[in-house]
Amino acid sequence: MRRSISLARRPGVVLWTNDLGEFLFLNKDESVALSANKLTPDQTRYLDVEARGMLSPVGPAGGLADTVRRTRKSFLMEGPSLHIFVVTLRCDHSCQYCQVSRVAVNASGFDMSREDAVLALDRVFESDAPALTIEFQGGEPALRFDLIREVVAQAAAHPARSGRPIHFTMATTLQLLSDDDLGFCRDHAIHLSTSIDGPALLHATQRPTPSGNSWKRTIDALARARDIVGHDGVAALPTITRTALSQPKPVVDTYVELGFRSIFLRPLAPYGFARKTQRSLGYSTTEFMSFYETALNHILDLNKRGIAIEETTAAIMLRHMLTPFHSGYMDLRSPTGAGLGTLVYNYDGRVYPSDEARMAAETGDQRFVLGSVADDLDTLLGSDAMKWLARGAIAEKQPDCLDCAFVPYCGADPVHHAITQGEPDAPRHGSGFCEKNMALFHLLFAMLTKRDHDTMRTFAAWAMSRERDTVQPGWIEQ
Numbered sequence: 325m326r327r328s329i330s331l332a333r334r335p336g337v338v339l340w341t342n343d344l345g346e347f348l349f350l351n352k353d354e355s356v357a358l359s360a361n362k363l364t365p366d367q368t369r370y371l372d373v374e375a376r377g378m379l380s381p382v383g384p385a386g387g388l389a390d391t392v393r394r395t396r397k398s399f400l401m402e403g404p405s406l407h408i409f410v411v412t413l414r415c416d417h418s419c420q421y422c423q424v425s426r427v428a429v430n431a432s433g434f435d436m437s438r439e440d441a442v443l444a445l446d447r448v449f450e451s452d453a454p455a456l457t458i459e460f461q462g463g464e465p466a467l468r469f470d471l472i473r474e475v476v477a478q479a480a481a482h483p484a485r486s487g488r489p490i491h492f493t494m495a496t497t498l499q500l501l502s503d504d505d506l507g508f509c510r511d512h513a514i515h516l517s518t519s520i521d522g523p524a525l526l527h528a529t530q531r532p533t534p535s536g537n538s539w540k541r542t543i544d545a546l547a548r549a550r551d552i553v554g555h556d557g558v559a560a561l562p563t564i565t566r567t568a569l570s571q572p573k574p575v576v577d578t579y580v581e582l583g584f585r586s587i588f589l590r591p592l593a594p595y596g597f598a599r600k601t602q603r604s605l606g607y608s609t610t611e612f613m614s615f616y617e618t619a620l621n622h623i624l625d626l627n628k629r630g631i632a633i634e635e636t637t638a639a640i641m642l643r644h645m646l647t648p649f650h651s652g653y654m655d656l657r658s659p660t661g662a663g664l665g666t667l668v669y670n671y672d673g674r675v676y677p678s679d680e681a682r683m684a685a686e687t688g689d690q691r692f693v694l695g696s697v698a699d700d701l702d703t704l705l706g707s708d709a710m711k712w713l714a715r716g717a718i719a720e721k722q723p724d725c726l727d728c729a730f731v732p733y734c735g736a737d738p739v740h741h742a743i744t745q746g747e748p749d750a751p752r753h754g755s756g757f758c759e760k761n762m763a764l765f766h767l768l769f770a771m772l773t774k775r776d777h778d779t780m781r782t783f784a785a786w787a788m789s790r791e792r793d794t795v796q797p798g799w800i801e802q
C-alpha cells in the first residue's frame with residue numbers, strides 16, 4: 325500500500341511511502357498525477373516511482389517484496405527478547421521526575437525475593453527469542469546486587485538456555501556499586517546505563533541526594549566505573565525537563581565533555597509519578613521540538629567537525645526510514661513490543677508488558693497486570709490484559725495510522741494510549757505519542773530533502789550503525 329503526506333516544513337513537497345518502507349519526494353503536480361494513477365513514462369519521476377514499487381496503489385508483492393516485509397517485521401517470529409527484573413523499589417535518590425514511586429533505602433517489603441527471581445528466569449527461557457536481554461532496574465538495583473549476582477549465574481547455567489546469547493544491562497546511579505560489584509559487571513559483560521541530566525547545576529537540581537553533592541558523586545562514580553568496566557561499558561541518558569529546554573547545547577556539550585558517544589533525547593514520559601509533576605516539569609510537543617531541533621543541529625555540527633556523537637531518537641527513526649531493518653526499539657514496533665517483545669518482572673512477583681505499564685500500576689492503574697512470575701509464558705501472553713491491549717497493538721489497523729505515510733516507520737504503543745487516553749485503541753491523532761512521532765518524522769524527512777552532504781553522511785552512519793568516515797552519503801541520497 326502506498327501513502328502520502330505534504331511535508332509541513334517543506335511547502336510544495338509531498339512525501340510518498342509504501343509498506344516496504346521505500347520513500348520518495350514529489351512536487352505537487354507529480355503527486356496529483358500519481359494519486360490519479362496518471363503518471364506516464366515520459367514524465368521525469370516515472371522511473372523513480374516505478375523503482376520504488378509505487379506505480380500501483382497496492383504496491384509490490386511476492387519475491388523480493390515479501391523478503392523485505394519479513395525483514396522489517398522479523399521480530400514477529402520471536403518471543404519476548406527483553407526481560408526487565410525490578411529487583412527493588414528502594415533508592416537513595418529523590419529525583420524530581422521519578423516515575424517509579426521509589427521508596428526509602430531502609431523500607432521493607434519492596435525487594436524481589438530469590439524465589440520470584442528464579443521463577444522469572446524460567447519465564448525468560450520459555451521465550452524462543454534467539455538472543456535474550458536481561459535488564460536490572462529499580463529503584464536502585466545496586467541495593468540488591470546480591471540478587472543480581474545470583475540471577476546472572478543462574479541464567480548462564482539455565483537448562484533451557486540452549487547456547488543462546490544473553491546480554492545483561494543495569495540502570496543505575498553507579499554510586500552504590502563497590503569495586504567488587506563493578507568487577508563482576510566487567511567479568512559478566514553487564515552493560516551499565518546511568519542518568520546524567522546535563523550541566524552540573526541542572527543535574528544536581530533534578531537529581532538531589534541527601535548529602536547534597538549529587539553532581540560530584542555522579543562524576544566520581546562514572547570515572548570509577550569506567551576504570552573498572554571500561555570506557556564504553558557505561559552509557560548515560562538525560563531526562564529532559566522544562567528547565568532543560570532552555571539548555572540544548574549545554575546538555576549536549578556535557579555529554580561530549582564526559583566522552584559519551586551517544587545521547588538519547590526523549591521528552592518526559594507522562595507515566596507514574598511523573599504525571600504528578602507534569603505541571604512543573606512538563607511541556608508541549610512544540611516546546612520539546614524546539615529544544616530537540618537546536619540540539620540535533622548542534623550534534624550534526626559536532627559530527628561535521630569530527631566529534632562523533634549520535635542522537636539516539638534520530639538514529640532509531642533513520643534506521644527504520646533508510647534501511648530494511650528494525651532498530652529493536654520497543655516503542656516503535658508494530659505489532660507492539662509490549663508483552664510481545666518485553667516482559668517486566670516486578671519486585672512483588674507481578675508481571676507487566678512494559679515498564680510504562682508497571683509505572684502506571686504503581687499509581688493504581690492495575691489493568692496491565694499479565695499475571696505472576698509463577699504463571700508460564702503462554703498464560704501470561706494469553707492473559708486478559710494482553711487480549712485487551714491487542715486492540716491497539718497493530719499500528720496499521722488504527723484508523724488514524726492506516727493512511728499515515730509515517731506508519732512503516734512508527735509503532736503502536738497501546739500501553740501509552742491506554743494510560744493517557746483510557747483505551748489501547750484510543751485515537752492516535754492528538755495523542756502525545758503521535759504528536760511527538762509525527763513532529764520528528766516531519767523534521768527528519770524535511771532534513772533529507774535538503775540533501776546536505778554532511779548531514780546525509782551522519783544520518784547514514786547512524787542508520788547503519790557505522791563509523792561516519794566509513795559511509796558514503798550517496799547511499800541514501802535520492
Ligand code: SF4
Nearest residue numbers: 724725728731734758
Ligand atoms: S501514531 Fe501518528 S505518526 Fe505514527 S503512524 Fe499513527 S498517525 Fe502516523
